[in-house]
Amino acid sequence: MNIHEYQAKALFAQYHIPVLRSQVATSRQEAIAAAEALSTPIMAVKAQIHAGGRGQAGGVKLCKTPKDVDDFAARILGMPLKTHQTGPQGQIVRKVLVEEGADIAKELYVSFVTDRERQTVALIASAEGGMDIEEIARQAPEAISRVSINPLFGYQAYQGRVLGFRMGLPITVIGAWSALLGNLYRCFVDKGMMQLEINPLIVTPTDQLIALDAKAVFDDNALFKNKDIAALRDTDEEDPLETRAIAWGLNYVKLDGRIGCMVNGAGLAMATMDVIQLAGGRPANFLDVGGGASAETVKHAFQILLDDSHVKGIFINIFGGIVRCERIAGGILDAVSELGNGLRSVPLVVRLEGTNAKEAKQMLADSALHITVADTLWDGAQKITAAV
Amino acid sequence: MSILVNRNTRVVVQGITGKEGSFHASACLAYGTQVVSGVTPGKGGSAVDGIPVFHTVEDAVRETGADTSLIFVPPPVASDAIMEAAQAGIPLIIAITEGIPIFEMIKVRRFIEEKNVRLIGPNCPGIITPEECKIGIMPGFIHKKGHVGVVSRSGTLTYEAVWQLTQLGLGQSSCVGIGGDPINGTSFVDVLKLFEADAETHTIVMIGEIGGNAEEQAAAYIKASVSKPVIAFIAGITAPPGRRMGHAGAIISEGQGTARSKMEALRSAGVTVVENPAAIGEAVKKALP
Numbered sequence: 001m002n003i004h005e006y007q008a009k010a011l012f013a014q015y016h017i018p019v020l021r022s023q024v025a026t027s028r029q030e031a032i033a034a035a036e037a038l039s040t041p042i043m044a045v046k047a048q049i050h051a052g053g054r055g056q057a058g059g060v061k062l063c064k065t066p067k068d069v070d071d072f073a074a075r076i077l078g079m080p081l082k083t084h085q086t087g088p089q090g091q092i093v094r095k096v097l098v099e100e101g102a103d104i105a106k107e108l109y110v111s112f113v114t115d116r117e118r119q120t121v122a123l124i125a126s127a128e129g130g131m132d133i134e135e136i137a138r139q140a141p142e143a144i145s146r147v148s149i150n151p152l153f154g155y156q157a158y159q160g161r162v163l164g165f166r167m168g169l170p171i172t173v174i175g176a177w178s179a180l181l182g183n184l185y186r187c188f189v190d191k192g193m194m195q196l197e198i199n200p201l202i203v204t205p206t207d208q209l210i211a212l213d214a215k216a217v218f219d220d221n222a223l224f225k226n227k228d229i230a231a232l233r234d235t236d237e238e239d240p241l242e243t244r245a246i247a248w249g250l251n252y253v254k255l256d257g258r259i260g261c262m263v264n265g266a267g268l269a270m271a272t273m274d275v276i277q278l279a280g281g282r283p284a285n286f287l288d289v290g291g292g293a294s295a296e297t298v299k300h301a302f303q304i305l306l307d308d309s310h311v312k313g314i315f316i317n318i319f320g321g322i323v324r325c326e327r328i329a330g331g332i333l334d335a336v337s338e339l340g341n342g343l344r345s346v347p348l349v350v351r352l353e354g355t356n357a358k359e360a361k362q363m364l365a366d367s368a369l370h371i372t373v374a375d376t377l378w379d380g381a382q383k384i385t386a387a388v
Numbered sequence: 389m390s391i392l393v394n395r396n397t398r399v400v401v402q403g404i405t406g407k408e409g410s411f412h413a414s415a416c417l418a419y420g421t422q423v424v425s426g427v428t429p430g431k432g433g434s435a436v437d438g439i440p441v442f443h444t445v446e447d448a449v450r451e452t453g454a455d456t457s458l459i460f461v462p463p464p465v466a467s468d469a470i471m472e473a474a475q476a477g478i479p480l481i482i483a484i485t486e487g488i489p490i491f492e493m494i495k496v497r498r499f500i501e502e503k504n505v506r507l508i509g510p511n512c513p514g515i516i517t518p519e520e521c522k523i524g525i526m527p528g529f530i531h532k533k534g535h536v537g538v539v540s541r542s543g544t545l546t547y548e549a550v551w552q553l554t555q556l557g558l559g560q561s562s563c564v565g566i567g568g569d570p571i572n573g574t575s576f577v578d579v580l581k582l583f584e585a586d587a588e589t590h591t592i593v594m595i596g597e598i599g600g601n602a603e604e605q606a607a608a609y610i611k612a613s614v615s616k617p618v619i620a621f622i623a624g625i626t627a628p629p630g631r632r633m634g635h636a637g638a639i640i641s642e643g644q645g646t647a648r649s650k651m652e653a654l655r656s657a658g659v660t661v662v663e664n665p666a667a668i669g670e671a672v673k674k675a676l677p
Binding site for chain 2: 189194222376
């Protein structure tokens with residue numbers, strides 16, 4: 001799960017990680033009020049969306065007066081902002097963060113991140129902050145330092161100190177830097193994060209360290225432990241169909257093709273998308289109804305697929321396994337007759353495999369409903385592609 | 389032979405009195421697996437399908453000689469259950485549970501490193517040596533004894549591949565699900581090493597997916613150290629970057645972990661990469677030595 005910059009900065013404040021004074025605004029009036037309350041000669045107004053690259057895309061503006069702030073808020077609020085991470089349609093800006101300015105002597109990069117390769121948490125830092133870490137890696141890979149954290153002992157102050165000296169930080173900030181990393185690590189672990197990044201972390205001319213930006217990505221599996229974090233979820237940043245799928249416990253990701261797919265198991269669901277493309281079609285979504293696939297989940301999955309207006313055909317691919325196929329076929333038939341009208345115009349191809357698959361296929365073929373039965377994965381992919 | 393498990397393996401099921409645990413303990417028993425005990429703290433002294441239940445893994449090991457644990461306990465306490473099994477001296481732990489927090493798994497990895505324990509999973513279907521021993525949630529009947537070793541990050545996609553093999557008359561030596569989480573106990577490389585050394589395994593099927601670089605590491609290992617033919621399928625060529633595809637580990641981030649780059653790495657290591665998931669069985673048949 002992702003959160004907004006303003007939410008991450010509120011977390012930082014809890015962990016004594018220095019941030020600038022700021023206020024979030026959802027309207028022009030609130031933006032003006034925030035600017036007046038800050039009462040400072042220079043402010044940054046920043047679009048709040050779940051995507052990086054906001055600066056380059058025109059989502060951040062330096063303003064001197066409340067009037068400047070209002071002008072920018074008027075221009076950006078309610079409008080889509082397109083960055084290299086949003087996709088071509090962009091993401092609607094619903095909030096802006098109005099933040100006081102700061103003098104910058106140096107921009108640093110720092111993050112804690114799950115390191116899959118070494119199966120631990122990595123601390124990554126660079127004295128070349130301000131640009132994407134990928135960009136730093138391309139331009140100056142030698143400027144990136146990396147340290148593995150032992151999860152049983154946690155971050156140790158010497159690790160920050162060594163990194164700081166390696167990066168050439170002034171001796172006057174080394175103590176604060178090392179302490180800040182400790183607070184950052186505590187925040188990362190306490191709140192169940194997969195990534196926590198500050199870019200840039202600035203050094204001011206008076207040797208203060210301040211987090212100018214904040215990016216936090218949470219481990220969905222750890223949200224049960226942190227209700228405060230789960231409450232930060234912003235469904236405006238999600239596709240409405242994905243929001244409904246989550247409520248129903250389905251794994252759904254919307255894509256841009258025309259063939260809706262319903263599959264049990266994540267790997268098979270991906271493979272089904274792949275095989276549709278290989279057969280000449282384009283998948284409209286990833287949808288995993290779970291290993292078991294009950295009548296209830298099948299019905300909900302149908303509702304989501306039918307509410308996607310791009311879906312012109314549906315391919316159901318279920319490998320029954322331990323759940324008997326007649327039960328799944330029964331669930332499909334129930335759902336189809338219940339949703340009858342919505343399904344009438346959409347071709348439906350079903351492939352069932354596993355225990356009692358033969359009987360299940362016969363049940364589907366014998367029904368009065370328009371269901372095409374497929375024998376194999378490839379047969380199903382070809383049939384649905386031909387039908388759409 | 390086979391790898392990791394066989395008819396002599398003695399299994400303790402942790403979380404045996406839960407819905408999933410009791411169902412699958414019985415299914416494993418019915419397949420012929422020696423399920424010798426179960427553990428649910430507080431329910432020691434009871435029994436599930438004739439299997440004695442103990443309070444602790446330590447008790448189960450002492451009383452029943454269990455040497456492999458199968459874990460079904462829910463995500464908030466699953467890492468604790470893995471550590472309990474490791475501390476009790478169980479050398480092979482198979483964790484089915486999906487949804488364990490990543491940081492918990494990072495700690496578990498460190499904990500078991502010092503104990504010489506093999507952990508399979510979590511978030512996996514388990515492991516089966518057909519017609520001998522099934523330790524997991526896979527449907528037993530789709531498997532057949534033979535000489536193809538199967539290793540996979542997925543559940544139902546593995547069943548699909550195995551079913552294709554079985555229908556073509558190609559049996560399996562062992563099938564191992566290593567799980568779909570970003571932090572897991574056993575990698576492709578670990579299992580490839582075991583298959584390479586197993587005389588009964590003649591051909592290897594490897595099923596990977598987007599995210600991470602375990603497939604790239606496997607490619608490097610295959611190039612250097614695997615003499616047997618390897619057939620691979622990588623799921624997710626149509627997956628968009630930055631989106632998690634069901635499995636916690638199935639995400640393309642910052643251009644890393646794409647299906648294309650994994651396929652290329654495997655091809656350059658001499659692996660037969662199948663683009664069509666419906667053609668895995670056929671590809672194995674063609675590659676038979």
